[in-house]
Amino acid sequence: MNCRLLTLFIFLTVAQVAVAQKAVISGTVNDEKGGHPLEYASVALFRQGDSSLVTGALTNAQGGYVLEKLPPGNYYLRVLYMGYQTRYVGSISLAAGTKLQLGNMALRPGSAMLNAVNVTGTQAEVLNKIDRQSYRAGQFESARGGNAMDVLKNLPSVSMDGEGGISVRGSSGFLVMINGKPVITDARTVLSQLPANAIENIEMITAPSAKYDPDGKGGIINIITKKGAADGLTLSANLMAGLPSTGDHGNKEKPKRFGGDLTVNWKKNKWDVSIGGNYTRNDNAGYREGDVFTKNFSTKVQTFFPSHGERSFDKYNYASRASATFTADSSNVFSAGVFIGKRFQARTADILYENAAIDLTTGGQIRHTTYYNENLQTKQGNFYLGNLDYTHTFRNKSSLTASALWESARLYGNTRNRNLAWPNTAQVLQEVYNPYENPINGYRLRLDYAVPVGKGKLESGYQFRHDTQDGRFDYFVTPEASQADADRFRGAASARNQVHAVYSQYSGKYQKLEYVAGLRYENAARTVRLSYDPLPHKLNLSNLFPSANLLYGISQSWKAKAGYSKRIQRTNNYELNPIPEREHSETLEQGDPDLLPSFIDLAELGVVHTMKKGSVFATVYYQYIKNPIQRVNSVYADTILNRVFTNAEAASSMGLEAGASLEPTKWWSLYAGGNIYKYNIKGDLSILGEKTAVDNARWVYSINANTNFKLGANWSIQGNVSYLSARPTAQGEDSRFLVPNASLKKTFLDGRLSALLQWQNIDLGMRQAQRQRITTSGRDFFTTTNYIYETDVFLISLGYNLNRLTGKSKLPGSEFGDKEF
Incomplete structure (x- = not known):
């Protein structure tokens, strides 16, 4: 019995050591302009010698990823996100048990994005993606001290009448989302309760995909609010x-x-x-x-x-x-x-x-x-x-x-x-x-x-x-x-x-x-x-x-x-x-x-x-x-x-x-x-x-x-x-x-x-x-x-x-x- 227990202990110890010798790579991915995390960015690891794919991961809501159980060797990393320029990290050398923290990688919006105007020198005023346009709220000084409606009325597809009625491309009905959460209530009441100073970006989704609620004949307005950056x-x-x-x-x-x-x-x-x-x-x-x-x-x-x-x-x-x-x-x-x-x-x-x-x-x-x-x-x-x-x-x-x-x-x-x-x-x-x-x-x-x-x-x-x-x-x-x-x-x-x-x-x-x-x-x-x-x-x-x-x-x-x-x-x-x-x-x-x-x-x-x-x-x-x-x-x-x-x-x-x-x-x-x-x-x-x-x-x-x-x-x-x-x-x-x-x-x-x-x-x-x-x-x-x-x-x-x-x-x-x- 003692022999069997000793054999089992040695086996478990060796197995644990073998697992411990596997390397790990982790890090985060965010937007270079706005600093916000990029969820569902594709992170892939390739062998340096033959460019064969070893493993990959999608970033979470905080932009984080972890690549685990990696054998020792030489690699390079590729980060992809739709509408952004691809970024590579080369000459990654992993020894047994290495835990490599690559930190934050900032992706630059690609030429598919409309991001040229830069009043502050650090943030893009407008981005154009496959299904939406994103506008930085801070560029509209006239909205300061007001509410979300004061920001919205500056956008090209939005108009506001004397009664405060909002229209998107002439349609008064549209779906409002706050940080991606749908709001099926009256837009004026929702937006009038949200301070303009708390808004980071406004996204106009004019042809929404099936993932979103189909409510609203004018599409979707998504309000992105601010949070801490560090x-x-x-x-x-x-x-x-x-x-x-x-x-x-x-x-x-x-x-x-x-x-x-x-x-x-x-x-x-x-x-x-x-x-x-x-x-x-x-x-x-x-x-x-x-x-x-x-x-x-x-x-x-x-x-x-x-x-x-x-x-x-x-x-x-x-x-x-x-x-x-x-x-x-x-x-x-x-x-x-x-x-x-x-x-x-x-x-x-x-x-x-x-x-x-x-x-x-x-x-x-x-x-x-x-x-x-x-x-x-x-x-x-x-x-x-x-x-x-x-x-x-x-x-x-x-x-x-x-x-x-x-x-x-x-x-x-x-x-x-x-x-x-x-x-x-x-x-x-x-x-x-x-x-x-x-x-x-x-x-x-x-x-x-x-x-x-x-x-x-x-x-x-x-x-x-x-x-x-x-x-x-x-x-x-x-x-x-x-x-x-x-x-x-x-x-x-x-x-x-x-x-x-x-x-x-x-x-x-x-x-x-x-x-x-x-x-x-x-x-x-x-x-x-x-x-x-x-x-x-x-x-x-x-x-x-x-x-x-x-x-x-x-x-x-x-x-x-x-x-x-x-x-x-x-x-x-x-x-x-x-x-x-x-x-x-x-x-x-x-x-x-x-x-x-x-x-x-x-x-x-x-x-x-x-x-x-x-x-x-x-x-x-x-x-x-x-x-x-x-x-x-x-x-x-x-x-x-x-x-x-x-x-x-x-x-x-x-x-x-x-x-x-x-x-x-x-x-x-x-x-x-x-x-x-x-x-x-x-x-x-x-x-x-x-x-x-x-x-x-x-x-x-x-x-x-x-x-x-x-x-x-x-x-x-x-x-x-x-x-x-x-x-x-x-x-x-x-x-x-x-x-x-x-x-x-x-x-x-x-x-x-x-x-x-x-x-x-x-x-x-x-x-x-x-x-x-x-x-x-x-x-x-x-x-x-x-x-x-x-x-x-x-x-x-x-x-x-x-x-x-x-x-x-x-x-x-x-x-x-x-x-x-």
Whole structure:
């Protein structure tokens, strides 16, 4: 027995020594310009003598890799990443038991990327990849102290109207992601809660692959937030304060503008922890001029009610957020995040109305009265989100990622309309009060698997998401209305959405051609239950979503790209809720529980040209939209319009997007982009059961330009302008919208401290900026409203950075609640 034990001990000792004699190579791979890690970079080890492949690995989320069990010998290493220049490490000599740490290897973006403009000298302003364009947020000084929307409106494919509505290539529907996590809620609410100072890059994915959710007819906007760049403590703090505009509309109160944000990151060994918080108070004073008439053909009466008065917003939001990543080893990475926030908005619309009626037959006046409508609408939301992610890398270099996201949101508010006599406003003619509560709960589960196959990568996965919303809406009117009328405006509406999805896609490279192709299948179920309807409104859909992207290197300076993606624009609960809300004296808001989602085919073809002092790109694109969702008007009563959601038959858009990033001299840089397209909407509209035909087409264009001048080592001045032309709608036209800005920046303490003076919405009394007129018409109505916003606003921002923040931190983004705000 003792002999056997001795033999076994000797065998195990020899085996252990033999294993210990195997060599190991480890290191990390990151982007040379931005410093962020490159996940799924291919690291391959070859024998020096015959160039035969020994082993390989794909980098993890932190850019790390480990090559194990290597016999002694002479080798060289090759690092590949799509869109970057290949890097080699030669003359690697390994002895038995060697543990070689190669440290960090920085890859330089290849000529396929649009990366020439370099204001700071260290970071690329624009990168162009196979399926997206990436823009550095810091180049837009006018956004400092603002939020993500202030950054977005500078991009060539993005335009913003006077109401804060965002469009990508003319499409208002798009999917927002924060650090790769999808957000299916309203973009404006999500982006307004994210400070611009916390954003590193914004990615525009215009033809997304099958891996991503197909939501959004305009594609995907992915927000990459900052995190620490090196071990130790990093900190970023910003303060903002502003004055009221130089123009005064005679509003009741002056707007308040102040805020700040703080981000702290601690990175040490296996831990990367980030915490942050922000508070922003950013009111917006304004004025409104309107003119409306309706025709009642049965009574032969035409009613006019022109109006004018204040339309202002008090707005604030605050939030705290935290994230942590734990890299247990080269094979296991855990990350978690939490977000807690509150948003408040109070809109004041105090309007003086002239109410007149004439006989359509004789033209004689029937009545003429004047009344004052005092309207206050408040919206509040408390948001609670959390996410948990885990990634495991197997020995065969494949990886499995599991993630979960949970959200709970309490949304509530009210609208109070008071019609007062004029000029004796102490006399109340009618008061309408609409309180509501709309809590939301939802979660998402996701499982993704990636494995090297041949010279490329095969990715497959399953996703499930579920959300419920239970809204209660009340109605009080003085003097009391009839019971039937009150019941029409009261009730409960609940909606449940479930989506099961599976996908698979393959990406690779063959000589000068890079490619990604995939297919996604989804089964979606929607149920809307109403308190006054015993039958639920159900919709079940099963659909395939194919996608493909190509990038071809014509030469060192020219690249061509092509893409196709099938998308869906899902309905939100606001659009589905049929219980009317008296938003204004003249308007009822109402949804449709049987509204259909829109289906979109996106196709694009473009070129990228890199020059010595800059680069340019141009992309031709086409969109075909089935069942486009429209908000349209109909007549509810002589002085009230019913604003409802419905589907049109079809719409299409064909256009050209182009941009240039130039640095003609060391002291001057220029970024400019534009988009021009022809939008056509046609077919039948169903408005509360009545059919009407629509056929409206027009050319639309937008321009975003940003230029920066260095006035010495520590001074710079920047100017930018955003212009959106007039554009057609289902029943009319929205006018053009112009926003110019300028800023002056001074840095101190080797750039760690900065002071910024911003001049926003420049107008100088010319009455051209920050104005938008919306016009609609039908057989029995006409309405036009001119919204006039603040101009010539001055802000001062102070920013301080201890060490450098860059890359992305895995903060959760809202999945469900924000879009109902």
